[in-house]
Amino acid sequence: MKRWDADQESAAETPDLAALAALLADRTRAAICMALLDGGAWTAGELAEYAAVAPSTTTEHLNLLVSGGLLAEERRGRRRYVRLAGPETAETLENLAGLAPYRRVPVRSLAEANHRRALHHARTCYDHIAGALGVAIAAAMTERGLLARDYGLVLTVSGANWLTALGISDAGPSVARRAHVRTCLDWTVRRQHLSGAVGAALYRHALEHDWVSKALTTRVLTVTATGRRAFRDRLGLPDEALYPSLALSPPRT
Protein backbone atom coordinates (compact mmCIF):
# COMPACT_ATOMS: atom_id res chain seq x y z
CA MET A 1 0.00 0.00 0.00
CA LYS A 2 2.57 2.50 -1.17
CA ARG A 3 1.68 6.14 -1.71
CA TRP A 4 3.41 7.82 -4.62
CA ASP A 5 2.44 11.10 -6.10
CA ALA A 6 -1.10 10.43 -5.06
CA ASP A 7 -2.15 13.96 -5.93
CA GLN A 8 -0.71 14.23 -9.38
CA GLU A 9 -2.25 11.41 -11.36
CA SER A 10 -3.75 8.71 -9.25
CA ALA A 11 -6.40 7.92 -11.84
CA ALA A 12 -6.44 6.90 -15.46
CA GLU A 13 -9.10 6.49 -18.11
CA THR A 14 -10.34 3.32 -19.72
CA PRO A 15 -13.09 2.91 -22.24
CA ASP A 16 -16.15 1.63 -20.44
CA LEU A 17 -17.21 -1.05 -22.85
CA ALA A 18 -19.72 -2.51 -20.42
CA ALA A 19 -21.54 0.79 -20.04
CA LEU A 20 -21.97 1.15 -23.77
CA ALA A 21 -23.04 -2.45 -24.22
CA ALA A 22 -25.53 -2.12 -21.38
CA LEU A 23 -27.34 0.49 -23.41
CA LEU A 24 -27.96 -2.05 -26.15
CA ALA A 25 -28.49 -5.01 -23.87
CA ASP A 26 -32.17 -4.34 -23.46
CA ARG A 27 -34.74 -5.66 -25.94
CA THR A 28 -36.64 -2.41 -26.09
CA ARG A 29 -33.62 -0.17 -26.46
CA ALA A 30 -32.16 -2.46 -29.10
CA ALA A 31 -35.43 -2.33 -31.02
CA ILE A 32 -35.37 1.45 -30.84
CA CYS A 33 -31.86 1.57 -32.26
CA MET A 34 -32.70 -0.85 -35.04
CA ALA A 35 -35.69 1.29 -35.95
CA LEU A 36 -33.53 4.39 -36.06
CA LEU A 37 -31.23 2.65 -38.51
CA ASP A 38 -33.56 4.02 -41.16
CA GLY A 39 -31.63 7.23 -40.72
CA GLY A 40 -34.62 9.34 -39.87
CA ALA A 41 -35.77 11.19 -36.75
CA TRP A 42 -38.58 9.60 -34.76
CA THR A 43 -40.68 11.12 -32.03
CA ALA A 44 -40.82 9.54 -28.61
CA GLY A 45 -44.43 8.54 -29.15
CA GLU A 46 -43.74 6.78 -32.42
CA LEU A 47 -40.99 4.79 -30.81
CA ALA A 48 -43.22 3.93 -27.86
CA GLU A 49 -45.82 2.48 -30.18
CA TYR A 50 -43.22 0.70 -32.31
CA ALA A 51 -41.60 -0.90 -29.31
CA ALA A 52 -44.94 -1.58 -27.62
CA VAL A 53 -44.12 -0.05 -24.26
CA ALA A 54 -45.65 2.77 -22.23
CA PRO A 55 -44.61 6.34 -23.05
CA SER A 56 -43.07 6.74 -19.63
CA THR A 57 -40.87 3.73 -20.23
CA THR A 58 -39.78 5.14 -23.55
CA THR A 59 -38.74 8.38 -21.91
CA GLU A 60 -36.41 6.52 -19.60
CA HIS A 61 -34.86 4.58 -22.45
CA LEU A 62 -34.34 7.66 -24.57
CA ASN A 63 -32.72 9.48 -21.66
CA LEU A 64 -30.23 6.65 -21.31
CA LEU A 65 -29.48 6.37 -25.02
CA VAL A 66 -29.04 10.10 -25.48
CA SER A 67 -26.84 10.63 -22.45
CA GLY A 68 -24.85 7.59 -23.52
CA GLY A 69 -24.07 9.30 -26.79
CA LEU A 70 -25.76 6.84 -29.11
CA LEU A 71 -28.67 9.09 -29.99
CA ALA A 72 -28.93 12.77 -30.77
CA GLU A 73 -32.06 14.59 -29.80
CA GLU A 74 -33.81 17.69 -30.96
CA ARG A 75 -36.72 19.21 -29.13
CA ARG A 76 -39.24 21.05 -31.15
CA GLY A 77 -42.27 22.38 -29.35
CA ARG A 78 -43.78 19.64 -27.27
CA ARG A 79 -42.13 16.98 -29.37
CA ARG A 80 -38.92 15.16 -28.86
CA TYR A 81 -37.16 13.93 -31.97
CA VAL A 82 -34.32 11.46 -31.74
CA ARG A 83 -31.97 10.08 -34.36
CA LEU A 84 -28.75 8.11 -34.38
CA ALA A 85 -25.80 10.20 -33.29
CA GLY A 86 -23.86 9.73 -36.52
CA PRO A 87 -22.64 7.45 -39.29
CA GLU A 88 -20.11 5.69 -37.09
CA THR A 89 -22.88 4.80 -34.68
CA ALA A 90 -24.92 3.36 -37.51
CA GLU A 91 -22.00 1.38 -38.86
CA THR A 92 -21.12 -0.07 -35.50
CA LEU A 93 -24.73 -1.08 -34.97
CA GLU A 94 -24.85 -2.85 -38.30
CA ASN A 95 -21.60 -4.61 -37.54
CA LEU A 96 -22.99 -5.80 -34.25
CA ALA A 97 -26.21 -6.95 -35.85
CA GLY A 98 -24.20 -8.98 -38.33
CA LEU A 99 -22.38 -10.67 -35.46
CA ALA A 100 -25.48 -11.28 -33.36
CA PRO A 101 -27.28 -14.61 -33.12
CA TYR A 102 -30.65 -14.93 -34.80
CA ARG A 103 -33.88 -15.13 -32.94
CA ARG A 104 -37.12 -16.58 -34.22
CA VAL A 105 -39.97 -14.16 -33.95
CA PRO A 106 -43.58 -15.11 -34.62
CA VAL A 107 -45.24 -13.57 -37.64
CA ARG A 108 -48.82 -12.84 -36.75
CA SER A 109 -50.40 -11.51 -39.93
CA LEU A 110 -50.18 -11.68 -43.67
CA ALA A 111 -49.39 -7.97 -43.74
CA GLU A 112 -46.42 -8.54 -41.48
CA ALA A 113 -45.15 -11.33 -43.68
CA ASN A 114 -45.33 -9.11 -46.74
CA HIS A 115 -43.54 -6.38 -44.87
CA ARG A 116 -40.77 -8.76 -43.97
CA ARG A 117 -40.37 -9.88 -47.52
CA ALA A 118 -40.17 -6.27 -48.66
CA LEU A 119 -37.53 -5.52 -46.02
CA HIS A 120 -35.61 -8.53 -47.14
CA HIS A 121 -35.69 -7.30 -50.70
CA ALA A 122 -34.68 -3.68 -50.34
CA ARG A 123 -34.38 -1.33 -47.41
CA THR A 124 -32.38 1.59 -46.18
CA CYS A 125 -29.53 1.11 -43.77
CA TYR A 126 -29.02 4.55 -42.28
CA ASP A 127 -27.99 6.38 -45.45
CA HIS A 128 -27.43 3.66 -47.99
CA ILE A 129 -29.16 0.69 -49.61
CA ALA A 130 -29.25 -2.73 -48.00
CA GLY A 131 -31.11 -6.00 -48.47
CA ALA A 132 -30.97 -8.17 -51.56
CA LEU A 133 -30.86 -5.08 -53.76
CA GLY A 134 -27.90 -3.63 -51.89
CA VAL A 135 -26.01 -6.89 -52.07
CA ALA A 136 -26.76 -7.21 -55.79
CA ILE A 137 -25.49 -3.70 -56.45
CA ALA A 138 -22.22 -4.35 -54.68
CA ALA A 139 -21.81 -7.65 -56.51
CA ALA A 140 -22.58 -6.16 -59.92
CA MET A 141 -20.22 -3.24 -59.38
CA THR A 142 -17.45 -5.62 -58.45
CA GLU A 143 -18.31 -7.80 -61.44
CA ARG A 144 -18.01 -4.86 -63.80
CA GLY A 145 -14.73 -3.64 -62.42
CA LEU A 146 -16.14 -0.55 -60.75
CA LEU A 147 -15.07 -1.85 -57.38
CA ALA A 148 -11.93 -3.85 -56.87
CA ARG A 149 -11.87 -6.65 -54.36
CA ASP A 150 -8.08 -6.74 -54.44
CA TYR A 151 -7.47 -4.29 -51.68
CA GLY A 152 -10.43 -4.72 -49.43
CA LEU A 153 -13.04 -3.04 -51.51
CA VAL A 154 -12.11 0.17 -53.28
CA LEU A 155 -13.41 2.34 -56.03
CA THR A 156 -11.44 1.76 -59.21
CA VAL A 157 -10.67 4.46 -61.73
CA SER A 158 -13.47 3.26 -63.96
CA GLY A 159 -15.66 3.21 -60.90
CA ALA A 160 -14.93 6.85 -60.23
CA ASN A 161 -15.67 7.66 -63.87
CA TRP A 162 -18.89 5.71 -63.68
CA LEU A 163 -19.96 7.75 -60.70
CA THR A 164 -19.18 11.09 -62.33
CA ALA A 165 -20.99 9.93 -65.46
CA LEU A 166 -24.03 9.44 -63.27
CA GLY A 167 -23.60 12.97 -62.05
CA ILE A 168 -22.34 12.09 -58.60
CA SER A 169 -19.67 14.59 -57.71
CA ASP A 170 -16.90 12.55 -56.24
CA ALA A 171 -15.88 15.10 -53.64
CA GLY A 172 -19.18 15.08 -51.83
CA PRO A 173 -20.05 17.59 -49.16
CA SER A 174 -20.00 16.02 -45.74
CA VAL A 175 -18.04 13.14 -47.14
CA ALA A 176 -14.56 14.25 -46.23
CA ARG A 177 -14.10 12.35 -43.01
CA ARG A 178 -15.74 9.09 -43.96
CA ALA A 179 -14.26 6.22 -45.86
CA HIS A 180 -15.47 6.39 -49.42
CA VAL A 181 -16.13 2.74 -49.78
CA ARG A 182 -17.00 0.63 -46.84
CA THR A 183 -18.66 -2.70 -46.65
CA CYS A 184 -21.34 -3.57 -44.22
CA LEU A 185 -22.42 -7.08 -43.34
CA ASP A 186 -26.04 -7.49 -44.24
CA TRP A 187 -28.06 -9.19 -41.53
CA THR A 188 -30.74 -10.55 -43.79
CA VAL A 189 -28.47 -12.02 -46.39
CA ARG A 190 -25.23 -12.20 -44.44
CA ARG A 191 -23.30 -10.82 -47.36
CA GLN A 192 -21.49 -7.59 -48.01
CA HIS A 193 -23.19 -4.51 -49.31
CA LEU A 194 -21.98 -1.03 -50.02
CA SER A 195 -21.92 1.60 -47.32
CA GLY A 196 -19.58 4.48 -46.59
CA ALA A 197 -19.66 7.72 -48.51
CA VAL A 198 -20.06 6.10 -51.91
CA GLY A 199 -22.96 4.02 -50.70
CA ALA A 200 -24.60 7.10 -49.28
CA ALA A 201 -24.10 9.12 -52.47
CA LEU A 202 -25.49 6.29 -54.56
CA TYR A 203 -28.58 6.08 -52.41
CA ARG A 204 -29.13 9.81 -52.56
CA HIS A 205 -28.80 9.67 -56.33
CA ALA A 206 -31.24 6.78 -56.61
CA LEU A 207 -33.78 8.65 -54.54
CA GLU A 208 -33.42 11.89 -56.46
CA HIS A 209 -33.73 10.21 -59.84
CA ASP A 210 -36.71 8.17 -58.77
CA TRP A 211 -35.01 4.82 -59.06
CA VAL A 212 -36.32 3.88 -55.66
CA SER A 213 -38.88 5.39 -53.34
CA LYS A 214 -38.89 5.13 -49.61
CA ALA A 215 -41.95 4.30 -47.57
CA LEU A 216 -42.68 7.04 -45.08
CA THR A 217 -42.88 5.10 -41.88
CA THR A 218 -40.70 2.07 -42.55
CA ARG A 219 -37.31 1.28 -43.97
CA VAL A 220 -38.77 -0.44 -47.01
CA LEU A 221 -37.58 0.69 -50.43
CA THR A 222 -39.54 0.09 -53.60
CA VAL A 223 -37.81 -0.09 -56.94
CA THR A 224 -39.71 1.98 -59.48
CA ALA A 225 -40.11 1.17 -63.17
CA THR A 226 -37.49 3.79 -63.95
CA GLY A 227 -35.26 2.23 -61.38
CA ARG A 228 -35.62 -1.23 -62.85
CA ARG A 229 -34.58 0.10 -66.23
CA ALA A 230 -31.66 2.02 -64.76
CA PHE A 231 -30.37 -0.84 -62.64
CA ARG A 232 -30.68 -3.23 -65.55
CA ASP A 233 -29.04 -0.96 -68.11
CA ARG A 234 -26.27 0.43 -65.97
CA LEU A 235 -25.41 -2.53 -63.78
CA GLY A 236 -27.08 -5.48 -65.41
CA LEU A 237 -28.92 -6.45 -62.26
CA PRO A 238 -30.94 -9.66 -62.60
CA ASP A 239 -34.68 -9.73 -62.11
CA GLU A 240 -34.40 -11.41 -58.73
CA ALA A 241 -32.85 -8.26 -57.38
CA LEU A 242 -35.51 -6.01 -58.87
CA TYR A 243 -38.79 -7.69 -57.94
CA PRO A 244 -39.59 -8.46 -54.30
CA SER A 245 -41.80 -11.41 -55.26
CA LEU A 246 -38.86 -13.15 -56.86
CA ALA A 247 -36.71 -12.79 -53.79
CA LEU A 248 -35.15 -15.93 -52.48
CA SER A 249 -37.00 -17.31 -49.54
CA PRO A 250 -35.18 -16.63 -46.27
CA PRO A 251 -32.56 -19.25 -45.40
CA ARG A 252 -33.67 -21.86 -42.91
CA THR A 253 -32.39 -21.39 -39.39
Next chain:
Amino acid sequence: MKRWDADQESAAETPDLAALAALLADRTRAAICMALLDGGAWTAGELAEYAAVAPSTTTEHLNLLVSGGLLAEERRGRRRYVRLAGPETAETLENLAGLAPYRRVPVRSLAEANHRRALHHARTCYDHIAGALGVAIAAAMTERGLLARDYGLVLTVSGANWLTALGISDAGPSVARRAHVRTCLDWTVRRQHLSGAVGAALYRHALEHDWVSKALTTRVLTVTATGRRAFRDRLGLPDEALYPSLALSPPRT
Protein backbone atom coordinates in the same frame (compact mmCIF):
# COMPACT_ATOMS: atom_id res chain seq x y z
CA MET B 1 -56.54 -12.84 -35.12
CA LYS B 2 -56.49 -14.12 -38.69
CA ARG B 3 -54.84 -17.42 -39.49
CA TRP B 4 -53.09 -17.63 -42.82
CA ASP B 5 -50.70 -20.36 -43.75
CA ALA B 6 -49.83 -20.75 -40.14
CA ASP B 7 -47.90 -23.93 -40.79
CA GLN B 8 -45.78 -22.77 -43.64
CA GLU B 9 -43.86 -19.82 -42.31
CA SER B 10 -45.33 -18.31 -39.21
CA ALA B 11 -41.95 -17.26 -37.93
CA ALA B 12 -39.07 -15.18 -39.22
CA GLU B 13 -35.57 -14.43 -38.03
CA THR B 14 -34.15 -11.20 -36.72
CA PRO B 15 -30.68 -10.53 -35.39
CA ASP B 16 -30.88 -10.46 -31.63
CA LEU B 17 -28.81 -7.40 -30.96
CA ALA B 18 -29.83 -7.26 -27.31
CA ALA B 19 -28.62 -10.80 -26.66
CA LEU B 20 -25.19 -10.05 -28.07
CA ALA B 21 -24.91 -6.75 -26.24
CA ALA B 22 -25.96 -8.39 -22.99
CA LEU B 23 -22.84 -10.51 -23.20
CA LEU B 24 -20.69 -7.40 -23.09
CA ALA B 25 -22.87 -5.45 -20.70
CA ASP B 26 -21.19 -6.87 -17.63
CA ARG B 27 -18.04 -5.33 -16.19
CA THR B 28 -16.35 -8.64 -15.66
CA ARG B 29 -17.17 -10.09 -19.07
CA ALA B 30 -16.14 -6.86 -20.75
CA ALA B 31 -12.83 -6.97 -18.91
CA ILE B 32 -12.30 -10.54 -20.06
CA CYS B 33 -12.90 -9.57 -23.66
CA MET B 34 -10.58 -6.60 -23.46
CA ALA B 35 -7.90 -8.85 -22.03
CA LEU B 36 -8.33 -11.32 -24.85
CA LEU B 37 -7.77 -8.50 -27.32
CA ASP B 38 -4.11 -9.37 -26.97
CA GLY B 39 -4.90 -12.16 -29.40
CA GLY B 40 -3.70 -14.94 -27.18
CA ALA B 41 -5.36 -17.84 -25.42
CA TRP B 42 -5.90 -17.52 -21.68
CA THR B 43 -6.84 -20.16 -19.18
CA ALA B 44 -9.93 -19.78 -17.04
CA GLY B 45 -7.80 -19.36 -13.94
CA GLU B 46 -5.70 -16.58 -15.42
CA LEU B 47 -8.83 -14.70 -16.37
CA ALA B 48 -10.31 -15.22 -12.93
CA GLU B 49 -7.29 -13.64 -11.33
CA TYR B 50 -7.15 -10.85 -13.89
CA ALA B 51 -10.80 -9.99 -13.41
CA ALA B 52 -10.61 -10.48 -9.65
CA VAL B 53 -13.58 -12.81 -9.31
CA ALA B 54 -13.98 -16.35 -8.00
CA PRO B 55 -13.18 -19.22 -10.38
CA SER B 56 -16.77 -20.39 -10.28
CA THR B 57 -17.95 -17.00 -11.45
CA THR B 58 -15.47 -17.07 -14.28
CA THR B 59 -16.81 -20.40 -15.45
CA GLU B 60 -20.28 -18.96 -15.79
CA HIS B 61 -19.03 -15.97 -17.74
CA LEU B 62 -16.98 -18.11 -20.10
CA ASN B 63 -19.92 -20.39 -20.74
CA LEU B 64 -21.99 -17.42 -21.79
CA LEU B 65 -19.32 -15.87 -23.97
CA VAL B 66 -18.48 -19.12 -25.71
CA SER B 67 -22.04 -20.16 -26.38
CA GLY B 68 -22.73 -16.63 -27.57
CA GLY B 69 -20.07 -17.07 -30.22
CA LEU B 70 -17.71 -14.34 -29.05
CA LEU B 71 -15.07 -16.69 -27.71
CA ALA B 72 -13.62 -19.92 -29.00
CA GLU B 73 -12.49 -22.50 -26.51
CA GLU B 74 -10.07 -25.34 -26.55
CA ARG B 75 -9.88 -27.83 -23.75
CA ARG B 76 -6.59 -29.42 -23.10
CA GLY B 77 -6.39 -31.77 -20.17
CA ARG B 78 -7.81 -30.14 -17.11
CA ARG B 79 -7.34 -26.73 -18.59
CA ARG B 80 -9.70 -24.56 -20.52
CA TYR B 81 -8.19 -22.14 -22.98
CA VAL B 82 -10.28 -19.39 -24.49
CA ARG B 83 -9.51 -16.86 -27.19
CA LEU B 84 -11.51 -14.43 -29.29
CA ALA B 85 -13.56 -16.19 -31.93
CA GLY B 86 -11.94 -14.38 -34.85
CA PRO B 87 -10.64 -11.14 -36.38
CA GLU B 88 -14.15 -9.75 -36.97
CA THR B 89 -14.90 -10.17 -33.31
CA ALA B 90 -11.74 -8.31 -32.40
CA GLU B 91 -12.47 -5.52 -34.84
CA THR B 92 -16.01 -5.07 -33.61
CA LEU B 93 -14.78 -4.96 -30.03
CA GLU B 94 -12.25 -2.26 -30.86
CA ASN B 95 -14.88 -0.26 -32.69
CA LEU B 96 -17.14 -0.46 -29.69
CA ALA B 97 -14.36 0.53 -27.35
CA GLY B 98 -13.70 3.57 -29.49
CA LEU B 99 -17.34 4.58 -29.20
CA ALA B 100 -17.61 3.92 -25.48
CA PRO B 101 -17.49 6.61 -22.81
CA TYR B 102 -14.42 6.83 -20.62
CA ARG B 103 -14.35 5.82 -17.03
CA ARG B 104 -11.87 6.98 -14.42
CA VAL B 105 -10.20 4.12 -12.67
CA PRO B 106 -7.94 4.58 -9.66
CA VAL B 107 -4.29 3.78 -10.10
CA ARG B 108 -3.06 2.15 -6.95
CA SER B 109 0.63 1.63 -7.46
CA LEU B 110 3.63 2.99 -9.24
CA ALA B 111 3.94 -0.27 -11.13
CA GLU B 112 0.42 0.10 -12.42
CA ALA B 113 1.10 3.64 -13.57
CA ASN B 114 4.14 2.50 -15.48
CA HIS B 115 2.17 -0.30 -17.01
CA ARG B 116 -0.46 2.15 -18.19
CA ARG B 117 2.10 4.41 -19.74
CA ALA B 118 3.61 1.46 -21.56
CA LEU B 119 0.19 0.39 -22.83
CA HIS B 120 -0.44 3.89 -23.98
CA HIS B 121 2.79 3.91 -25.88
CA ALA B 122 2.66 0.60 -27.72
CA ARG B 123 0.52 -2.46 -27.42
CA THR B 124 -0.97 -5.22 -29.47
CA CYS B 125 -4.54 -5.03 -30.61
CA TYR B 126 -5.41 -8.62 -31.48
CA ASP B 127 -2.97 -9.09 -34.34
CA HIS B 128 -1.63 -5.63 -35.06
CA ILE B 129 0.03 -2.67 -33.39
CA ALA B 130 -1.91 -0.03 -31.51
CA GLY B 131 -1.19 2.80 -29.12
CA ALA B 132 0.90 5.86 -29.92
CA LEU B 133 3.27 3.73 -31.98
CA GLY B 134 0.44 2.32 -34.08
CA VAL B 135 -0.99 5.76 -34.70
CA ALA B 136 2.44 7.12 -35.63
CA ILE B 137 3.00 4.30 -38.11
CA ALA B 138 -0.30 4.93 -39.85
CA ALA B 139 0.39 8.66 -39.94
CA ALA B 140 3.93 8.23 -41.29
CA MET B 141 2.80 5.79 -43.96
CA THR B 142 0.15 8.21 -45.11
CA GLU B 143 2.68 11.04 -45.01
CA ARG B 144 5.06 9.13 -47.25
CA GLY B 145 2.44 8.15 -49.79
CA LEU B 146 2.37 4.48 -48.84
CA LEU B 147 -1.23 4.80 -47.83
CA ALA B 148 -3.67 7.08 -49.58
CA ARG B 149 -6.31 8.88 -47.62
CA ASP B 150 -8.20 9.70 -50.81
CA TYR B 151 -10.39 6.66 -50.90
CA GLY B 152 -10.83 5.75 -47.31
CA LEU B 153 -7.42 4.38 -46.58
CA VAL B 154 -5.82 2.15 -49.16
CA LEU B 155 -2.44 0.78 -49.96
CA THR B 156 -0.90 2.72 -52.82
CA VAL B 157 1.34 1.16 -55.45
CA SER B 158 4.42 2.49 -53.71
CA GLY B 159 2.96 1.14 -50.50
CA ALA B 160 2.72 -2.32 -51.98
CA ASN B 161 6.30 -2.03 -53.23
CA TRP B 162 7.44 -0.87 -49.83
CA LEU B 163 5.89 -3.93 -48.27
CA THR B 164 7.48 -6.35 -50.72
CA ALA B 165 10.81 -4.59 -50.24
CA LEU B 166 10.46 -5.40 -46.55
CA GLY B 167 9.89 -8.99 -47.52
CA ILE B 168 6.20 -9.07 -46.75
CA SER B 169 4.58 -11.21 -49.39
CA ASP B 170 1.55 -9.27 -50.44
CA ALA B 171 -0.66 -12.28 -50.99
CA GLY B 172 -0.44 -13.44 -47.43
CA PRO B 173 -1.68 -16.81 -46.27
CA SER B 174 -4.85 -16.48 -44.26
CA VAL B 175 -5.31 -13.00 -45.57
CA ALA B 176 -7.64 -13.71 -48.44
CA ARG B 177 -10.94 -12.91 -46.82
CA ARG B 178 -9.96 -9.85 -44.84
CA ALA B 179 -9.72 -6.31 -46.01
CA HIS B 180 -6.07 -5.52 -46.63
CA VAL B 181 -6.16 -2.13 -45.04
CA ARG B 182 -8.56 -1.30 -42.33
CA THR B 183 -8.48 1.43 -39.79
CA CYS B 184 -9.28 0.98 -36.20
CA LEU B 185 -10.13 3.76 -33.80
CA ASP B 186 -7.59 3.76 -31.03
CA TRP B 187 -9.12 4.08 -27.59
CA THR B 188 -6.10 5.59 -25.92
CA VAL B 189 -5.41 8.24 -28.49
CA ARG B 190 -8.75 8.36 -30.28
CA ARG B 191 -7.05 8.37 -33.62
CA GLN B 192 -6.83 5.89 -36.46
CA HIS B 193 -4.28 3.15 -36.60
CA LEU B 194 -3.67 0.36 -39.05
CA SER B 195 -5.45 -2.94 -38.73
CA GLY B 196 -6.71 -5.43 -41.28
CA ALA B 197 -4.46 -7.82 -43.11
CA VAL B 198 -1.72 -5.28 -43.76
CA GLY B 199 -1.64 -4.27 -40.13
CA ALA B 200 -1.39 -7.89 -39.12
CA ALA B 201 1.39 -8.63 -41.60
CA LEU B 202 3.33 -5.59 -40.46
CA TYR B 203 3.11 -6.65 -36.84
CA ARG B 204 4.23 -10.16 -37.64
CA HIS B 205 7.17 -8.76 -39.56
CA ALA B 206 8.10 -6.43 -36.73
CA LEU B 207 8.05 -9.30 -34.27
CA GLU B 208 10.08 -11.62 -36.47
CA HIS B 209 12.74 -9.01 -37.18
CA ASP B 210 13.00 -8.03 -33.55
CA TRP B 211 11.72 -4.51 -34.03
CA VAL B 212 9.40 -4.99 -31.13
CA SER B 213 9.07 -7.61 -28.44
CA LYS B 214 5.91 -8.57 -26.68
CA ALA B 215 5.65 -9.04 -22.95
CA LEU B 216 4.46 -12.51 -22.08
CA THR B 217 1.51 -11.78 -19.88
CA THR B 218 0.37 -8.37 -21.05
CA ARG B 219 -0.36 -6.55 -24.28
CA VAL B 220 2.61 -4.24 -23.85
CA LEU B 221 5.07 -3.95 -26.72
CA THR B 222 8.62 -2.74 -26.30
CA VAL B 223 10.47 -1.14 -29.17
CA THR B 224 13.97 -2.60 -29.38
CA ALA B 225 17.09 -0.74 -30.43
CA THR B 226 16.90 -2.43 -33.82
CA GLY B 227 13.30 -1.39 -34.02
CA ARG B 228 14.05 2.22 -33.26
CA ARG B 229 16.59 2.27 -36.08
CA ALA B 230 14.20 0.56 -38.48
CA PHE B 231 11.23 2.76 -37.70
CA ARG B 232 13.39 5.86 -37.95
CA ASP B 233 15.09 4.86 -41.20
CA ARG B 234 12.13 3.40 -43.01
CA LEU B 235 9.31 5.59 -41.81
CA GLY B 236 10.95 8.57 -40.20
CA LEU B 237 9.12 8.10 -36.94
CA PRO B 238 9.84 10.82 -34.38
CA ASP B 239 11.33 10.04 -30.99
CA GLU B 240 8.03 10.55 -29.20
CA ALA B 241 6.70 7.46 -30.90
CA LEU B 242 9.75 5.38 -30.06
CA TYR B 243 10.35 6.04 -26.37
CA PRO B 244 7.63 5.41 -23.84
CA SER B 245 8.97 8.03 -21.47
CA LEU B 246 8.47 10.73 -24.07
CA ALA B 247 4.86 9.80 -24.63
CA LEU B 248 2.38 12.59 -24.36
CA SER B 249 0.60 12.59 -21.07
CA PRO B 250 -2.93 11.24 -21.35
CA PRO B 251 -5.50 13.86 -22.36
CA ARG B 252 -7.49 15.37 -19.56
CA THR B 253 -11.05 14.05 -19.07
Next chain:
DNA sequence: CGGACGGTTCGGTGCTCACCGAAATGTGAT
Protein backbone atom coordinates in the same frame (compact mmCIF):
# COMPACT_ATOMS: atom_id res chain seq x y z
C1' DC C 1 -59.56 30.65 -21.35
C1' DG C 2 -60.33 25.77 -21.65
C1' DG C 3 -59.00 21.23 -23.42
C1' DA C 4 -56.40 17.94 -26.05
C1' DC C 5 -51.93 16.28 -26.70
C1' DG C 6 -46.93 14.88 -26.21
C1' DG C 7 -43.84 14.12 -22.89
C1' DT C 8 -41.97 13.65 -18.04
C1' DT C 9 -41.66 12.48 -13.03
C1' DC C 10 -42.37 9.35 -9.35
C1' DG C 11 -43.35 5.26 -6.46
C1' DG C 12 -43.85 0.57 -6.41
C1' DT C 13 -43.40 -4.27 -8.14
C1' DG C 14 -41.35 -8.30 -9.93
C1' DC C 15 -37.69 -10.51 -12.27
C1' DT C 16 -33.13 -11.23 -13.71
C1' DC C 17 -28.46 -12.00 -12.82
C1' DA C 18 -23.56 -11.43 -10.88
C1' DC C 19 -21.50 -13.08 -7.07
C1' DC C 20 -19.68 -16.31 -3.55
C1' DG C 21 -18.52 -20.63 -0.88
C1' DA C 22 -18.71 -25.42 -0.45
C1' DA C 23 -18.80 -29.65 -2.43
C1' DA C 24 -18.07 -32.45 -6.71
C1' DT C 25 -15.65 -33.79 -11.05
C1' DG C 26 -11.97 -35.07 -13.73
C1' DT C 27 -7.02 -34.78 -15.07
C1' DG C 28 -2.03 -35.00 -14.20
C1' DA C 29 1.86 -36.10 -11.35
C1' DT C 30 4.11 -38.97 -7.82
Next chain:
DNA sequence: ATCACATTTCGGTGAGCACCGAACCGTCCG
Protein backbone atom coordinates in the same frame (compact mmCIF):
# COMPACT_ATOMS: atom_id res chain seq x y z
C1' DA D 1 -3.32 -45.54 -5.49
C1' DT D 2 -3.13 -41.02 -3.96
C1' DC D 3 -2.78 -36.33 -3.79
C1' DA D 4 -2.71 -31.72 -5.96
C1' DC D 5 -4.74 -28.87 -9.09
C1' DA D 6 -8.01 -26.65 -12.66
C1' DT D 7 -12.48 -26.30 -13.36
C1' DT D 8 -17.47 -27.07 -12.64
C1' DT D 9 -22.07 -27.55 -10.30
C1' DC D 10 -25.30 -25.92 -7.06
C1' DG D 11 -27.91 -23.17 -3.66
C1' DG D 12 -28.59 -18.92 -1.79
C1' DT D 13 -28.18 -13.82 -1.46
C1' DG D 14 -28.41 -9.15 -2.81
C1' DA D 15 -28.62 -5.45 -6.08
C1' DG D 16 -30.08 -3.45 -10.18
C1' DC D 17 -33.48 -2.35 -13.48
C1' DA D 18 -37.46 -2.63 -16.98
C1' DC D 19 -41.98 -1.94 -16.51
C1' DC D 20 -46.45 0.30 -15.50
C1' DG D 21 -50.07 3.69 -13.94
C1' DA D 22 -51.17 8.01 -12.09
C1' DA D 23 -50.28 12.54 -11.52
C1' DC D 24 -47.95 16.51 -13.48
C1' DC D 25 -46.14 20.01 -16.86
C1' DG D 26 -45.46 22.47 -21.10
C1' DT D 27 -47.28 23.41 -25.90
C1' DC D 28 -50.53 23.92 -29.46
C1' DC D 29 -55.43 24.78 -30.95
C1' DG D 30 -59.92 26.46 -30.87
